[in-house]
Amino acid sequence: MTVAIELLTDAFGRVREVVHEAVDGLGTEELAYRADPDANSVAWLVWHLTRIQDDHVCGLAELPQAWTELGWRDRFDLPFPAGATGYGHRRQQIAALDGTTAELLLGYYDDVHTRTLAFLSGPGGHRLDRVVDTHWDPPVTAAVRLISVVSDDLQHAGQAAYVRGLVERQR
Numbered sequence: 001m002t003v004a005i006e007l008l009t010d011a012f013g014r015v016r017e018v019v020h021e022a023v024d025g026l027g028t029e030e031l032a033y034r035a036d037p038d039a040n041s042v043a044w045l046v047w048h049l050t051r052i053q054d055d056h057v058c059g060l061a062e063l064p065q066a067w068t069e070l071g072w073r074d075r076f077d078l079p080f081p082a083g084a085t086g087y088g089h090r091r092q093q094i095a096a097l098d099g100t101t102a103e104l105l106l107g108y109y110d111d112v113h114t115r116t117l118a119f120l121s122g123p124g125g126h127r128l129d130r131v132v133d134t135h136w137d138p139p140v141t142a143a144v145r146l147i148s149v150v151s152d153d154l155q156h157a158g159q160a161a162y163v164r165g166l167v168e169r170q171r
Helices: 003-023 028-032 042-061 072-076 091-095 102-121 142-169
Strands: 131-133
Touching: 003 042, 003 102, 003 142, 028 042, 042 102, 042 142, 072 102, 131 142
Parallel strands: none
Antiparallel strands: none
């Protein structure tokens, strides 16, 4: 395993730790808590970061997303198009995640995490220098795309942990 793959594997493992710490033990009302009507809930934040990781890693792997292939879209039963990742969602879309359980969120997240690690340890992980997006200067490589996913995931996981802290202060 190359150093880059080891670092990415470790980084995605850290995301997993924060996601589980933010979600474990919360009920549906706690997962749906928002500091104000336009704020994000723990449920939405974790769903969104998982959708982004699923979308981007499967795009790199050229595989179907867990969201559709493993039936997570049907289990969540959200009123969004199949390709929705949460980008640009507002109050009404965020509220669509109300009632989501920790089991559902973590089940989906863990499937995506497992698929991410499989990508990194497989042939795709050995092609991290390939250009995947030429719309930027410099063009984006697979490695840079994965760093973007880790960065986005950690920001949203940290936000979810913060919202969990607000929930716990109200207990």
